[in-house]
Amino acid sequence: MWAWLEDKVGTIYRNWKGDFSRHYKKYGRETIPPDLIHMQDEWDWLCYHFESPDFKTQSAANTTNRGKKESEHHMGWLPIIYRVVHKKENGEEFPVITTYTETYDTVNDPKAAKNLVN
Numbered sequence: 001m002w003a004w005l006e007d008k009v010g011t012i013y014r015n016w017k018g019d020f021s022r023h024y025k026k027y028g029r030e031t032i033p034p035d036l037i038h039m040q041d042e043w044d045w046l047c048y049h050f051e052s053p054d055f056k057t058q059s060a061a062n063t064t065n066r067g068k069k070e071s072e073h074h075m076g077w078l079p080i081i082y083r084v085v086h087k088k089e090n091g092e093e094f095p096v097i098t099t100y101t102e103t104y105d106t107v108n109d110p111k112a113a114k115n116l117v118n
Contacts, residue, residue, distance in 0.1 A: 003078075024050050 016035075023033045029047045036043045049055055080103055087095035 020046055021050060 020033055020036070023031070024047060032040065032043050036046075080099055083099045083103075084095045087099060092098060
């Protein structure tokens with residue numbers, strides 16, 4: 001239960017932070033997002049963060065790496081190997097194959113479907 005809650009809260013926080021980044025890219029420093037309308041200091045800090053060389057370098061690297069992904073991962077925070085071991089312990093005949101098909105969206109992700117066939 002706690003792991004699920006931590007995962008959910010982390011996702012909400014990352015999305016919230018991402019909303020600010022998208023707002024900054026679209027409107028710049030001058031327009032404060034509605035969530036921060038009464039927190040000018042916080043918005044100024046975020047703008048400084050978005051403008052920093054370290055953030056720009058990391059952001060560019062992340063953008064490049066996302067373009068290199070061969071398929072989309074859809075299983076959350078638990079490492080795939082744990083799922084494989086659990087399936088094997090429960091008598092699954094082909095745990096690696098079933099975990100792969102559950103982990104990667106082969107219906108909506110052509111790269112994953114191609115990898116599954118190869």
